[in-house]
Amino acid sequence: MLQLSKYQKITVGLTIICAVLYGVFAYTIERTNLLAVISIWIALFFLSYKIIQINNNNWKTLAIIGLLFRVIFIVAVPNLSQDFYRFIWDGRMLFEGFNPYLSLPEVWIAQGNAPIAQAQELYIGMGQLNGSHYTNYPPISQLCYFIAAIFAHKSILGSAIVLRTLIILADIGTFFFGKKLLEALSLPKKQIFWYILNPFIIIELTGNLHFEAVMVFFIIWSLYLLHKGYWYWAAIALALSVSVKLIPLLFLPLFFQKFIRNEHKGFDIKTGLPRLIGFYSIVITTVLITFAPFLSEAFFANFKRTITLWFQTFEFNASIFFIIRWIGYQIVGWNVIETAGKILPLVTITILLALTFLRKNISTVQLISAMVIGICCYYFLSTTVHPWYIAVPLSLCVFTMYRFPIAWSLVVILSYTAYLDPNFKENLWMVGLEYLVVFSMFTIEIFRRKAQPLFT
Incomplete structure (x- = not known):
């Protein structure tokens, strides 16, 4: 009879507890039940850390556990985000031969002639705000939505299962090339599990069907190919x-x-x-x-309109912008988002150019470190930072010495306190606490570590 060692027994126990917590999160929790959401979130982070710590040199076990946690969500309907309804809408429009960039869901619903199945349910699910704007999801994302429509063009749950399968496959690809890149850089292979076993990644991407997972896969694959000379x-x-x-x-x-x-x-x-x-x-x-x-001409007009709205109208979980907004209210008496939305991108470009020409970015690790700093500075200056955006700096930081994106992936859950208000009003104290943690670690790691100065 197979005898398990002490550490194997602990691993099995922790894995079972995590699996139960993920199951509870996936199938019973609503985002308005913030106490339960945050409690399970924190518990999963602690337990995942212990699993990685105990299995420090057993990457196969960790990989199997990461896949198991994702499979738990396979037939779950996302409970923290409603964006997936728009994904399904776009995919089914493509399936029926319509360009998803050229029409609004609300117009189809108002006319009562939407050419797709479950149109009313999808429109209600995505919400009036989403349904009143043109889609801004690029073509590879649209391809994934189209694949979901091919296999399940009459079932919302079926479409969610297909989308989730694609995301899980993307994470498997990220694991494969991420591990190979770590080996090529002579870095510990276990570091990839700060992405693969991160509860934030499992819940926000696999659970809530955000396609940052697919984007991350292509980025990591690209960096591996570049490092190998291709x-x-x-x-x-x-x-x-x-x-x-x-x-x-x-x-x-x-x-x-x-x-x-x-x-x-x-x-x-x-x-x-x-x-x-x-x-x-x-x-x-x-x-x-x-x-x-x-x-087409209409595509450019619609796409530009949506991107402009994103920078100059929407605001959520911002940091520096919220400070600028407060100052604006004190000086001019109104929200300065339209002006700030034009200026802050220029500041981001300036920072990226400074990182390009004033910082040493020759080696792959130096390049990825600059990418972590650059993308985080962009988010720090953005008017809208949805939680799942953090997947990009988190995936990149595992190849560097920076760890503040890991901390950010933990405290970003505080942004969901906005759902406690029936009118979706953010709790700025919670947002402030989130960024206090993030900026504190960012400052320590960027300016106090002599091994990799910001500029050289």
Whole structure:
């Protein structure tokens, strides 16, 4: 009879407790029950940490546990986000031969002639706010929604299962290439489990069907290919990540030194510049190819309108912007989001350029470190920071010395206190506590660690 060691028994016990907690979270908890949400969230973080700690050198066990936790959600309807209803709507519009970028769900509902099954249920599920705006999800995301429509164009739960399966497959890919990249960088393989076993990732991505998981997969794959010298394939993978969510476009300037500078020879313009131009050209061309089937004058107008609204109208879980907004009320007496929404992106661009030219980003670790800093600065200056956005810096930080995104993935749950108010009003004390933790760790790790200064 197989005898389990002490640590194996502890692992089994902790895994069972986590599985029960994930099951409770997936099938019984509502986001308005914040005490239960936060309690289970914190418990899962602590238990996951202990599982990783006990199985420090047993990555196969940790991988199986990570897959098990995701499978628990397989037939669950997301309970913290309603975005997936819009995903299903877009996919079914494509399935029926309609361009999802050219029409509004609310118009179809008002006219009573929506060409898809369960249109009314999907519209109610996504909410009036979502249904009154044009979709802004790029083509690879739309492809995933389309796949869900192929297999389940008459079942909301069936569509959710297909979408969740795609996300789980993406996480498996992230694990595979993330582990290989850690090995190539001579870093501990266990660090990938700060992503794979992170309760935030399991609940927000697998559970709530956010496709940051697919974007992260392509980013990690791209970085692995680049590190191995296959820069042309890396460009295609990076472009595919952009076509899942546009956010990786912010990383493009940071690749400059990776191609132009050499650790031993300094600047290598003769060889590096053509490769850099080729890299950027492949990225842009691939992105355009993915968008090509949808392009039209109306597409550009609608897409621009939605992106503008995102920067100049919506606001949630912001940090620096909320301070600017408060100052604006004191000085001019109204919300300055429209003005701030135009200026803050320019500040972000300035920071990215500073990271590009004033910081040493030659090695892969240095490059990824700059990506972590750059994306976090963008979020710090954003008017809207939904919890699942943190998946990007979290996935990248496992290849660096930075750990503040892990802390952020824990305290970001405080943003859900907004759902305690029937009118969805944020508790700024809770938001302030969230960012107090994040900025404290950010400051310590960025400015006090001599091993990797901010600028060199």
